[in-house]
Amino acid sequence: MLNMTWEFKLDPTPEQVIEIEHTLTMCRKVWNFALRERKDWLNSRKCSVNACSLRHEYIMSGDEPFPSYHLQAKRLTLAKKEIAELKSVNAQMLQQVLRQLDASWERWLTKQSGLPRFKNQARLRSFVFPQMLKHPLSVRGIKLPQLGWVKVRWSRDIPQICEVKQARIVRKASGYFVMLSLQADVDIPEVPFHGHPVGVDVGLEYFLSTSDGLQIKHPRFFNELHRKLKLLQRRLKTKQKGSTNRSKLLRKIARVHQRIADTRKDWHFKTAHQLCDQGDSIFVEDLDFRIMAKGFLGKYTLDAGLGQFTNQILPWVCWKRDVHYGKVDPRGTSQECPDCGATVKKDLSVRISHCLECGSIKPRDIAAAQVICTRGQRGIENACGVEVTGDSVMTSSQLALKQEIFGAI
Numbered sequence: 001m002l003n004m005t006w007e008f009k010l011d012p013t014p015e016q017v018i019e020i021e022h023t024l025t026m027c028r029k030v031w032n033f034a035l036r037e038r039k040d041w042l043n044s045r046k047c048s049v050n051a052c053s054l055r056h057e058y059i060m061s062g063d064e065p066f067p068s069y070h071l072q073a074k075r076l077t078l079a080k081k082e083i084a085e086l087k088s089v090n091a092q093m094l095q096q097v098l099r100q101l102d103a104s105w106e107r108w109l110t111k112q113s114g115l116p117r118f119k120n121q122a123r124l125r126s127f128v129f130p131q132m133l134k135h136p137l138s139v140r141g142i143k144l145p146q147l148g149w150v151k152v153r154w155s156r157d158i159p160q161i162c163e164v165k166q167a168r169i170v171r172k173a174s175g176y177f178v179m180l181s182l183q184a185d186v187d188i189p190e191v192p193f194h195g196h197p198v199g200v201d202v203g204l205e206y207f208l209s210t211s212d213g214l215q216i217k218h219p220r221f222f223n224e225l226h227r228k229l230k231l232l233q234r235r236l237k238t239k240q241k242g243s244t245n246r247s248k249l250l251r252k253i254a255r256v257h258q259r260i261a262d263t264r265k266d267w268h269f270k271t272a273h274q275l276c277d278q279g280d281s282i283f284v285e286d287l288d289f290r291i292m293a294k295g296f297l298g299k300y301t302l303d304a305g306l307g308q309f310t311n312q313i314l315p316w317v318c319w320k321r322d323v324h325y326g327k328v329d330p331r332g333t334s335q336e337c338p339d340c341g342a343t344v345k346k347d348l349s350v351r352i353s354h355c356l357e358c359g360s361i362k363p364r365d366i367a368a369a370q371v372i373c374t375r376g377q378r379g380i381e382n383a384c385g386v387e388v389t390g391d392s393v394m395t396s397s398q399l400a401l402k403q404e405i406f407g408a409i
Helices: 014-043 069-082 091-109 226-236 244-278 298-304 306-320 364-384 396-406
Strands: 002-011 126-129 141-144 148-153 162-172 175-184 197-202 206-210 215-217 281-285 324-328 352-354 361-363
Touching: 002 162, 014 069, 014 091, 014 126, 014 162, 069 091, 091 126, 141 162, 197 244, 197 306, 197 364, 206 244, 206 364, 226 244, 244 306, 281 306, 281 364, 298 306, 306 324, 324 364, 352 364, 361 364
Parallel strands: 197 281, 281 324
Antiparallel strands: 002 148, 002 175, 126 162, 141 148, 162 175, 197 206, 206 215, 352 361
16 A cells, blocks of 8 residues: 655635634634643643642542543533534634644653643644545545635646545645545555665765765755844844734745755755665664754754755655665764775764774775665675675566656656
8 A cells, every 4th residue: 555645735715714712712612721731631630549639629529530542532522512613613623633642641651752732823724534425536626524625736646546635735835735645556566676886975074975976065055044034033023922013024034045945955855865876775774863953053953954865755755766765873974984895983073084094095985885875785685695796676567657647867
């Protein structure tokens, strides 16, 4: 089963914009009320048996069950009979809000993320239609429950073998977008190792360095618009909180941030296609970039978007272009000689790898990329148990199917 999510720009009418904003408001109220229930239940069990909190006390019966998703969904059904505002919104959309809250709560319990927070008008920006109508797509737009036909800027054609399962409406600084969840009843396996291998080492001085000697500088997207963003945020200090001028200025600031993110994402896709043009198999380090973002170079790490490029965009482009993608152990890639395998100790300030064993002298990042390429091939050999020949094993039927979905490759 193939699942994809494609994004398209919407052109809603003023009446549809009012309906979208009303739906977002109701979803936000349901989220905040359900989160308040869970926090009250949790705080009522914090005090000891023989002592109560000196600040405040939550009076709740000891037999009160935890407000789980199923219990809150039942209470939501009863509340719709009493509150008229809840009747104006599709019940499935409100249930999806409770599901999202339950998933966030479970991630907090397993220490994968922080405690869910209350949402204001600016924080909750999307809602989902979990069930679509029959024949929802046409040339003029998409047919959504409660909204009817909404105009869409079709930037690409949706394949006929794909079925629209869900639609998520997202409010951004530049307008409204729809995220279509497409599903195709096909099974396309992962691309196996074949052809010319390329190792990729990412960093801050050079955004990436390949084992073939290619080095690409970091464009520094944030610095280009930093001056404009700084001036807008200075003006924000003089605006009264809750005023119309403050809201207009916040929208301008959000538009600048979205422009930076869109520019970065577009450059990442172009760079990923450039790498796929050079090799048939790509290997990268299995790094946790969240740790790098907490250091003194965190601003430049986040500006580069290393995690987005390495973990999201590059794997997708490689799969679409029939290029093998693999990750290797990152430990000691810059402390190893790519030619003889000897250990070459050096700190971060040393940008040249000079091996005293074999006399190899190479740029540090290129030497690390060659080590990554070697480790990737060695891992394939150990997994397969045979020597890797590098021959292409992709069948013509899989290539034809991808060309039908994504167009000419």
